[in-house]
Amino acid sequence: MKGIAMSLLAVGTVVAGGASPSEASVFELGEILVSAPGERGEAASDTVRGEEMRAHDAQTVSQAIDRVPGVTLSRGGARNEEMVSVRGFTLRQVPVLIDGIPVYVPYDGNVDLGRFTTFDLSKIEVAKDGGSVLTGPNALGGVINLVTRKPTKALEGELESGVRFGDGGYNGAYSAFSAGSRQDLGWVQGSGSWSKLEGFSLADGVSGRDENGGYRGNSAAEDVKLNLKAAITPRDDDEYALNLIYQHGEKGNPPYMGDDRSVTSRYWQWPKWDKRSLYWLSRTGLSESWSLKTRAYYDSFVNRLKAFDDKDYDTQARASSFTSYYDDYSVGGSSEVGGDLAEWSTLKLAAHFKQDVHREHNAGEPTRTDIDNTWSFGAEHTAHVTRDLDLITGLSYDWRDTQKAEDYQNKAITDFPLTSSDAVNWQIKGVYRYSDTGALHASMAYKSRFPTLKDRYSYRMGRGLPNASLEAERAATYELGVEQTLFGNTRIDASVFHSAISDAIESVALTRNVSQMQNVGDAIHQGLELGIQTTVLPRTELGVSYTLLNAQNEKSAIHVTDAPRHKGVIYGAYALTDALSVRPSVTLASERYSDTAGTKVDGYVISDLAVRYDVTEAISLEAGVNNILDTRYELSEGYPEEGRNYFLKGKVTF
Structure with missing residues (x-):
């Protein structure tokens, strides 16, 4: 605690920064947290702008949102996946969208955010109270x-x-580009990025199983991303856009190097982690206040995993070694119509459909196919009760139907039982603007999440028994918050929240070596969040993010993972001159469970520093150091994070 206090004091006295660069233009059709008359706008602490991502050298989505209150960076150590938890909810319970299009992996509902770079993003929205019922199914935790x-x-x-x-x-190194043109009747844009990590260095003194310190074994990765977009805008209220996103990834998985001898090291590599997304977005003005929005998409995920015998990564002779192939895709769409029924009344209606197709096999085996269809229908009404008071109510009905589920045992393909499940979601939110600079909000929401294909049908590499009859998890969430601007230069967002999860899906031991996923859990996630952004000092910017979280299961000894009790970030910049600025930050977190059985990792304090020099209005240079003190820390037990590292980058705009 003394070290934490000293780090906070140091940043509080040194932090600052010049005027923020102009942010990239937002693709409004891709928003889900849209400010509109009668609705609560975006909380400053819940949205990360593109310029903020680049100013803090956040090259992946998980790094970019790590400083949002309620969000905690996590690491799927055994799969080398960058993920986050939101108020203790995992990414299986918090869907990830691009421009409102779901892009999480169909089979397990997760997504490796380390494969998603930020160079083509204008902002990232985080809806932590479950979001609107109009955003679609499975938003249990946001x-x-x-x-x-x-x-x-x-x-x-x-x-x-x-x-x-x-x-x-x-x-390693990276490069990114973007070029576009806007004309009277539309616009076009192309962007792309390439990054290659040869590996990362461990902090001084870190060593363990299969490692002698220094360069982390099997930590190389490479990612390529292209994004092509075109739109026509025949009228002010109309826009029709077609987007194509191509992603190719390759990565290794650093093996376990902890002290638990019961954990078997995995020598895995992914020579292919590819996604393709083709989607259509539109907005058509129907009248002065009514409009129609549509989305249609095809999103594919092709994955190849090679499990090797040992750390030489050149033989696959053991029974534990294999080559796995995924060839998945999702196809779907949504439509939303909304407008004013009266001066005091706004209504929105939405419908969603999504088909998830999972196809997998190991080398030498036949392909098995699983197919889920999911529908969601929702309505949301905003009543402008008074000039300063709004009441938003929403109701939705979700339905999941399994079309196909194939089992493979004893070299024969058979069918699992086909099941369906449904869920009702509702939300009530009140917003009271008590002054021109402040507002209170209070909400109640009841949300659900359907079990994934993996939850229901996976044997979990011989350690699990499938359970086709799993039902949806449910959560009742209550939130009270305030947003206040002080002195014209300081924004404060604070909230308290309580989520009660029922029918939570947990792994239940059937025998010593076999478990099954069942709806047996009840859990409580509760706490408070604080976000502060200020320019109170000359030539200075300062931000503070803090989360206090208590997340625990009520009926079992299974621990909620990646949910530290305390998590905080202090960041900012100081403009030494009009061209030269310094940007330090400190991230701290208390200890957390990284394994449901009770394995913990220690808390940590990490300090970063960047210096930016604007050569001209169009050319800038930046250098920095991350993990300045070469701190030894882990997000997942047995998988140490990167030690002290440095970067140099340059940027040209026109």
């Missing part, structure tokens, strides 16, 4: 929406490139 960019000029673009180093030498 929604994360990645909003892309669109051009605002006849010709504009940017090019960015950088390199990374560790204490042991060169770690």
